[in-house]
Amino acid sequence: xxxLRIALTKGRLEKKTVELxxxxxxxxxxxxxxxxxxxxxxxxxxxxxxxxxxxxxITYIERGxxxxxxxxxxxxxxxxxxFYEILDLKFGKCKFALAAPRDMDFxxxxxxxxxxxxxxxxxxxFFESKAMDVEIIKIEGSVELAPLLGLxxxxxxxxxxxxTLRENGLAVIEDITDISARLIVxxxxxxxxxxxxEALAGKLEAAIVNKEKEIKK
Amino acid sequence: MRGYNExxxxxxxxxxVFGIPGVSIPQQEMYKTTDNNGRLIVFRPDSTxxxxxxxxxxxxxxxxxxxxxxxxxxxxNTPDHTGVSNEAAQMGxxxxxxxxxxxxxxxxxxxxxTLTKTIGDFRLEIGNAVFFQNxxxxxxxxxxxxxxxRTTIESKNYAALSGLLENIQDxxxxxxxxxxxxLFGGEEIxxxxxxxxxxxxxxxxxxxxxxxxxxxxxxxxxxRIIVDLGLVQRxxxxxxxxxxAYTQEYGAAVLNGGRYDTLLGKFGDSMPAIGFSVxxxxxxxxxxxxxxxxxxxxxxxxxxxxxxxxxxxxRVMDEMVGKGRYCEAxxxxxxxxxxxxxxxxGIHRLMVVGESVTEMELGDDET
Numbered sequence: 001x002x003x004l005r006i007a008l009t010k011g012r013l014e015k016k017t018v019e020l021x022x023x024x025x026x027x028x029x030x031x032x033x034x035x036x037x038x039x040x041x042x043x044x045x046x047x048x049x050x051x052x053x054x055x056x057x058i059t060y061i062e063r064g065x066x067x068x069x070x071x072x073x074x075x076x077x078x079x080x081x082x083f084y085e086i087l088d089l090k091f092g093k094c095k096f097a098l099a100a101p102r103d104m105d106f107x108x109x110x111x112x113x114x115x116x117x118x119x120x121x122x123x124x125x126f127f128e129s130k131a132m133d134v135e136i137i138k139i140e141g142s143v144e145l146a147p148l149l150g151l152x153x154x155x156x157x158x159x160x161x162x163x164t165l166r167e168n169g170l171a172v173i174e175d176i177t178d179i180s181a182r183l184i185v186x187x188x189x190x191x192x193x194x195x196x197x198e199a200l201a202g203k204l205e206a207a208i209v210n211k212e213k214e215i216k217k
Numbered sequence: 218m219r220g221y222n223e224x225x226x227x228x229x230x231x232x233x234v235f236g237i238p239g240v241s242i243p244q245q246e247m248y249k250t251t252d253n254n255g256r257l258i259v260f261r262p263d264s265t266x267x268x269x270x271x272x273x274x275x276x277x278x279x280x281x282x283x284x285x286x287x288x289x290x291x292x293x294n295t296p297d298h299t300g301v302s303n304e305a306a307q308m309g310x311x312x313x314x315x316x317x318x319x320x321x322x323x324x325x326x327x328x329x330x331t332l333t334k335t336i337g338d339f340r341l342e343i344g345n346a347v348f349f350q351n352x353x354x355x356x357x358x359x360x361x362x363x364x365x366x367r368t369t370i371e372s373k374n375y376a377a378l379s380g381l382l383e384n385i386q387d388x389x390x391x392x393x394x395x396x397x398x399x400l401f402g403g404e405e406i407x408x409x410x411x412x413x414x415x416x417x418x419x420x421x422x423x424x425x426x427x428x429x430x431x432x433x434x435x436x437x438x439x440x441r442i443i444v445d446l447g448l449v450q451r452x453x454x455x456x457x458x459x460x461x462a463y464t465q466e467y468g469a470a471v472l473n474g475g476r477y478d479t480l481l482g483k484f485g486d487s488m489p490a491i492g493f494s495v496x497x498x499x500x501x502x503x504x505x506x507x508x509x510x511x512x513x514x515x516x517x518x519x520x521x522x523x524x525x526x527x528x529x530x531x532r533v534m535d536e537m538v539g540k541g542r543y544c545e546a547x548x549x550x551x552x553x554x555x556x557x558x559x560x561x562x563g564i565h566r567l568m569v570v571g572e573s574v575t576e577m578e579l580g581d582d583e584t
Contacts, residue, residue, distance in 0.1 A: 064468015088376040188463040
């Protein structure tokens, strides 16, 4: 049997995933010390990992070149979901929020608001659900700058602690949704390799529950 | 050979055919233009809807069942740079005007046969649209909420599903829906599902699925079938069994099908129906990657024609082709050039037609 191939989002989510894998007893030594290899064996050859940027993880899973992936809910929301999202891994937690200058009443006035965001899809759906007519401007980075420069009335962005917002005179107006890392699975893979994938997901879920209990203590 | 007639549907259709509430194809996925009266038309985005329209309008007075097959391209506007083609080759069948076990079995067996003869290994999953519909039908929830439930079950998103169900009172149904994404596997699934039956109608459906499963287990399909009662497909028009096929080498279903008894009624007179469509592009790609396809045609022959024997050569070739051989006429005057051409395109047999007809093998070293 081919190893199950999992795509991990590079960076913080990758580190957290490795921690979780080790907790369920998977050998991640090569994954931690990868050198120049691009496809990295995990455990005793039952799995292999590749590292990719978040949006590429989704592409790999949708196209079926990887069986599973670990990716943030933010990326899933923005890039659609033609795959199975089977487990909330409970790390990489943050939220999508609508923020605007603290001293401004965002909803006041009749003019249609301008919204800057790295996530135009998420922003669009949010305002659609409120039946609000807005103009969305796609920004690639430092979204907080847009209202300060007068480009936008508000922003839709990922908020973790809110300190960047505060420092720039912005405040959260409304939470949109909670975000965390998710385990996603290609639809054909789940059908064809159900026992292996379910066993893995089961172990991960148990480890996550344990961890949460420990935190509560 | 099994009583199916080929159907060709128009390449351009009225937009309205695909915009019927409940069965529509997403607006943004269709290529649209207008006809000379300013009416909106689309490039055929799907084959089943046009066939349903045609059947309800024109086949009402025919003896049922009517069995149809198609092989034609469909056009969908997909996002750029995703490696997904906007023009997709599809083949499929529809059995119109027949209901029940025999028609369902025929469609599934035919689907399986199609895949056995092309790619060999595959998994066929079978579900039933009724299970979800009946469960959700018992809940007092909005259309929007219902759609949310459907998509979370479709994506097997257990976490989001729990969240959606939190405020719903009816505990028995909630428990059943919560279980739905996990209700897939072998025969044992039926037993589990029985515990969550909301009514007699659903119980009958489960019994029917079990019978169907038992029948299929008697065939070579035994190890290829998975039951998935959480199968809730994007196409809302399914009303009974639904099925999809998967293979290791392709990241999506290579075949989708199901029963759609109410669809024809939306175009006029109603008629029960079942059908499936195959992703021909995917199958071709898989077969080719395995080194099958064209190279499976064993012996190719190049036919060199001596001056003045052109008609005779074509007569000889007609005879060969009639016997199922692959042969190709050379357009070159000099036999050397014919040999060179043959070596470049990979033909290893030469026939020379002149006063007499001679045939010989060409070595690889003859360049």
